[in-house]
Amino acid sequence: MRLGSPLRQSFFARDVLTVAAELVGCRLVHRLASGERLVLRLVEVEAYLGEGSDPASHAHRGPTPRNRTMFGPAGRLYAYRSYGIHTCVNVVCGARGTAAAVLLRAGEPLEGLARMRRLRGLPDEAAPTLIARGPGRLAQALGLGLEHDGQSLLRSPLTLHPPATRASPARVLRGPRVGIGRAVNRPHRFFEADSRWVSPYRPGGGRTRKS
């Protein structure tokens, strides 16, 4: 598979909503130490505005030890632990210090599927839709953990590449974000229309409140 040049920092250092919309259809590549290449095509992302402007953002209340990568330059990976168990990954965007980021929520596996299944703990015959549909699954499938927090996405082993020029451009829809309690109604989630690779939409979060 041909990938072409990776996206550059100028791509990421723009308005986070613009970047998020354009990231749908891009390919995320992790080249493992073994030389093996894992490739996902992004089908679903969420934008989080920076400090002060987005109550749902980890950066909303300013820098902390966990979110400090968000306050650094654009084009780096922000990895955090979710619910004490899963790792989720973001791309830092915008001007340095704004702490905007795009959460990578789901992808279509393109290359290295056998390896991704192993990383996910799935049997060899598991459906490909189980590999990277959902942010925790996506990170696990690519072998990304907290140790990758702060890593650059501008060069190997971790890179993002524009959509293949041959392929028909993805039809990108926009809707509410998933799994958060605050500022749910902001349409900051971008996803490919009619895609089986997109994570299931759960309005206002997956956990139903007990009355």
Place this chain on the structure above:
DNA sequence: GGGCCGATCAAG
């Protein structure tokens, strides 16, 4: 320090 709530996932 204690208690609660998440940008989640999978088993029952």
Place this chain on the structure above:
DNA sequence: TTGATCGGCCCA
């Protein structure tokens, strides 16, 4: 529906 189980925040 629940449990796993961590960081951050709020309250004492």
